[in-house]
Amino acid sequence: MIRFMATPTPIAPPAAPPAEPRFRDYFINMGPQHPSTHGVLRMIVKLAGENVLGLTPHLGYVHRGIEKMGESQTAIQFTHLTDRLDYLSAHMNNWGWTLAVEQALGIEVPERAEYIRVLMSELTRVASHQLWWGVFGMDLGAFTPFLYAFRDREKINDIFEKTCGARLTMNYICPGGVTLDLEANFEQDTRAFVNYFRPIIEEYECLLSGNIIIQERTKGVGVLPADRAKSYGVTGPTLRASGVDYDVRKNRPYGFYPKFNFKTAVASEGDSWARYRVRLEEMRQSLKIIEQALDQMPKSGPVRTKLPPTLKIPKGRYLSRVEAARGEIAFFLVGDDGPKPYRVKIRSPGFSNLSAFPEIIKGWRVADIVTVLSTFDIVVPDMDR
């Protein structure tokens, strides 16, 4: 039955303005489905008007219980699950887990494999920072950087795909070395990419860094002081932008990193702009490492040590620490002489980094949540595990 509209009722005259203050505190949900959260992160934001009074992150929307899964499969089987943590640092995650297992079993890694690990990790770092740079632009309302970044990231993905067969979840670095030798054109492709991308970083600078809107929205916004950063266990570019020169590759070297000449990118301001600059500089340093590794790498040789059929993890505690694109990822492995780990703990960089976020965002505006969260460069599956 169709009801026709009756004659309009007269609208009541506006009531007298309330005696209470016009703006009261209220809460809004940012997320779980929000473009700026890069995944499913829910933040309950307490606001007065547009000013942020407080922020409470709610995690766990992508919690898959990877640590529990680690207890029910062998060390080799678990390797591929580490890809699914921070999917933009898949090689570094593989490497971190592999280091823990190799430490437990005393496995030696062939020289060529060590170089391949460094090469893959640094390419991953560049690819991760490229993606970050693109979505950072997009978060701030500029769509073009996203297209530029993905155009260039595609080239790294192609290099990965040729060798590993996968573009995102590689499962390439494994206990004993790497699963396969490099594809025949790897060196040529990688050198071509390095030569292509070095001037492109300057193009990135021209496109975004000099933009007055970007600078106004990032300079002095969301300052993370060094002592607070340390107390929150922040690592990676987010920490280095606060003036703490800490990089696992330098301060607790693993693999063949001591053989390479590179600098850690450090800035002292601790604001969003500093985090932006640190990541751009890290891309340049990674290209330097890639070139050195390609020069030094033996052109042929074994890439994987032969392992016993079952890897029994000796009783005890093992800890491996690796610098992923977002900070320090640590794997804590407890063995009990069985083939399966007794306990796997993953210290993900994003989890600790995000814990500092609610404190520094207080007093800023809603739009700054997006900016600062973007420069923290979070990946939600990494935090939720």
Next chain:
Amino acid sequence: MSQPPVSPEAVSPSPAPALSPVVAAVKNQVEKILGASAVFELAGKLPAFRVSAGEVHAACEKLKAAGFDYLLFVTAVDYPAQQRFELNYALSNYRDGIEFCLVADVDRQQPKIATVSDLWITADWHEREVFDLFGIRFENHPDLRRILLDDSWDGYPLRKDYVDQVHDVIKRPY
């Protein structure tokens, strides 16, 4: 990472093998800070210092004052056969990459321990995670809520005796 070949005689239970220089340096440094209350143990590769549950906060205070400004994580390991949870505090600093574990046992029936989130704020979230997945209570914690799982979740999944009632996986005989 390479290990020299071990002769059969050396495998016999005593004497204890000599510590590597790195581990020996950690042992000396931390034993000086913690004094006699901490018992050094080395199973595996990560040096650990065991203290009683009541002494954890005091020990952490000493370590923090001695320059260990970086708490990597707090986690627990479940040992149901011995009716205990073992809490692991992985500590380091932002300079030279020294690393070790502070270890304490808590009773499995009434698991509780003092929080260290007043020393390193990062412990706030890590302790919430342990509370969430193991059900260990942290006393004086500013905000002890579940962090990863839903508030209505039954049980503590990382305990060894946890049975997932919702997504129960079929146990096949092979």
